[in-house]
Amino acid sequence: MTGRGRGHLANDSWEALLTAHAVLMKRFAAAPIWDEVSMREYDVLYTLSKHDRPLRLGELNRSVLLSQPALSRLVERLAERGLVERAPDPEDGRGVRLALTEAGREQQRRTGRRHAADVTREVAAALTDDEMRRLEALTRKLAGREPARHDSPQEAVQ
Amino acid sequence: MTGRGRGHLANDSWEALLTAHAVLMKRFAAAPIWDEVSMREYDVLYTLSKHDRPLRLGELNRSVLLSQPALSRLVERLAERGLVERAPDPEDGRGVRLALTEAGREQQRRTGRRHAADVTREVAAALTDDEMRRLEALTRKLAGREPARHDSPQEAVQ
DNA sequence: TTAAAGTAGATGCAAACGCATGAACATTGG
């Protein structure tokens, strides 16, 4: 007698995550720190800052919730503003290698410092240290998997 | 000797949540079930379906990650398609009361059934029952608070 | 080796978005 099935558990927890995401994103968006770069632009700058090697557009697109063309143009605008450098990939003539410029890195640090303070204020005010650690572990586990296959499991196919 | 401070814990857990959100949203968006209503439109239909009383635009806007004007027009389009009903609020002449039409409710159920299957597949494949319950509890706690104040705490001001 | 198929990113264009602001109504203070 489990009360609710796994399906309900899965959907309820996902809905709760979505709600938390929306509520906190609204609060962060309301902060007066997005005058130089928008939240989406910051997302790109932050993702690039996390890696020390240049990223391909497609790699970047895996963590940024935008369509490939939209991201392509967002990066284009950041490049025009001197925050991102676009270079052809020497190992793949189709690709571009994206990296922060020095100005981009400084901008990321400046905005990141201010944003991190907001994140700390909201999250640390809501959860204990242990809860934050557990939330991190759970959400990492949630994202860190192969996509679940849709079709029925085929047994011993060749 | 805590290793990392609360600020780091807060930011790391928030980043992990953001990553999980982006990764799973991408997978869900890739599902072939958004031909009748888009994900954002479904978000509105779903939120309305959760409440049995009509919602005000402002209330709806608290859970939907869109600007007020964008939501106003999204609702307008849904109303034109006969999925949402907009009525003036009898208790407040400025407001509108939003509710699903019967067609809207059916559409929400149809899309919801298909989407829920995807959510179950991804989330239940990644987490145990206990983990799902813990994730739900943590994210509820995270969102279910008053916004943390920014300014310094004023003591005993009148 | 080379034609066919696949992949990465850019571009045209209509739809949707956010910001600033407006119009209508509600609330407050004198």
Place this chain on the structure above:
DNA sequence: CCAATGTTCATGCGTTTGCATCTACTTTAA
């Protein structure tokens, strides 16, 4: 009671987004 202020949603307008498609390059296989 009424003027001033606040609140709620709608609208004008420039910017950004997504979809479809294109080009350029790579990979596969014959």
